[in-house]
Amino acid sequence: MALNMTRRGFLLSAALAQPRRNVLFLVADDLNNALGCYGNKHVKTPNFDKLAARGVLFERAYCQFPLCAPSRASFLSGLRPETTRVLSLDVPTRRHMPDAVMLPELFRKNGYHTSQSGKIFHTGPEHEDPRSWDTMHIDNGKNPPVTEAIRYDTLPKPRNHSMTWMELRTPEEQTPDAIAAAKASESIRHAVRTGRPFFAAVGFRRPHSPYAVPKRYFDLYDPPSLPLPDPASTHPPAARYELPETKPLTAKEQREFLAAYYASVSYADAQAGRIFQTLEELDLWENTVVVLIGDHGYHNGDHAMWHKMTLFETSHRVPFLLYAPDAKGNGRRSKGLVELLDVYPTLAGLCGLTSPRNLEGVNLRPWLDDPARPSKPAAFGMVGRNDDGHESHHNPTYFGKTIRTESWRYTEWDEGRRGAELYDEQKDPGETKNLIGDAAHGPVIQELKQRLRNRQ
DSSP states (O other), rough: OOOOOEEEEHHHHHHHHHHOEEEEEETTTTSOSGGGGOOOOOOOOOOHHHHOOOOOEEEEESSSSHHHHHHHHHHHHHHHHHHHOOOOSOOOOTTOTOOOOOOHHHHHHHTTTTEEEEEESSSTTOOOOOOGGGGEEEOOOOOOGGGEEEEEEEEOOSSSSSOOOEEOOEEEGSHHHHHHHHHHEEEEHHHHHHHHEEEEEEEOOSSSEEEEEEEEHHOOOOGGGGGGOOOOOOOOOGGOOOOTTOOOOOOOHHHHHHHHHEEEEHHHHHHHHHHHHHHHTOOOGGGEEEEEEESSSOOOGGGGGGEEEEEEEEHEEEOEEEEEOOOTTTTTEEEEEEEEHHHHHHHHHTTOOOOTTTTOOOEEEEHHTTTSSSSOEEEEEEEEEEESSSOOOOOOOOEEEEOOOOEEEEEEEEETTTEEEEEEETTTTTTTOTTTTTTGGHHHHHHHHHHHHHTT
């Protein structure tokens, strides 16, 4: 090796010397488990469903914080929110972890061409991480102009989140997620031309509100035919993330909201399909790891809520599809508990890279080869609260924390000072009956309380 060759140059030479696995990393904003492959009979997601059939579908995967910035800082660093200290939308990604090696940064350090298309880290320069990427395409298309709408609807405030949908006349190729898909395909083709392995990260804006997608995706759904969600539940006030003065939705508004959300999911699915077609055209499936996740779940009327920011199953649970070319479990489903925290060590391991020693997740390769193996003992999550409901996602003053095991979910608010919850996930998967006051469950509560505090 020439004496003046840099370490980066050496790594690149090594990468060129032998084929290395590529990675296509897809993140959809506010995507819950309302996908065909997860059993939803109404939503149309043919491309996500094909990915699930090709790889391993994790039925019970959980985010670490059901809010964009904290969740993304966690799974991109491989560290829990308590470690990253990114606990709101207003804390910059690296404020408390300037030396952390982020997931794409690890691949870049190992000679990969890394590209960002769309929203991967949270939006805004204080959240972005330029040192992770060779190329960055950051869109500004979250809120298209109302002039592009054939139809525009919004539900009235007071609310602590937006409920708006727009049927767009905009040509699909000019919409933000279609542009992100095109940019990702360009970066993949560039990496192939230059002989480098790639880590292509694509962040879809949808189905995040406003549900602004071309009209043809709205045409896939007939609102009156959609079933109404079940709002029944019992829980302490801190568990709820809707302002108390918010007016309940009518049945018509609920169905229109669901149709708009599903239209946005189908739109994101179609953009993923564009990138999958690029892999097909370049004959890359046999050497590319593909992963799809949502950054957190999302309520669509269950518990009479229409947002994230809770520790119920619908907000804590996420879709997680992973295809690795030689995994023995491809085409099967894993029922074991996993966390988004596990994405980092898994992708690094599948590509033969050495992860930082401080990662707090596990490599899921054993589950990719044997999806039926016993799961992790528990999944954990947390979320912020402020007595001023408008400020919970900006300035939390206390937190809720939850542990999800095979059979139970136990949640404490402000270390129990503002209430607690216990749900039997076998008998009550909708988490409608809080058992915290049932003396017969005292031993279970004490065990889960201790495990929650020790994260075991």
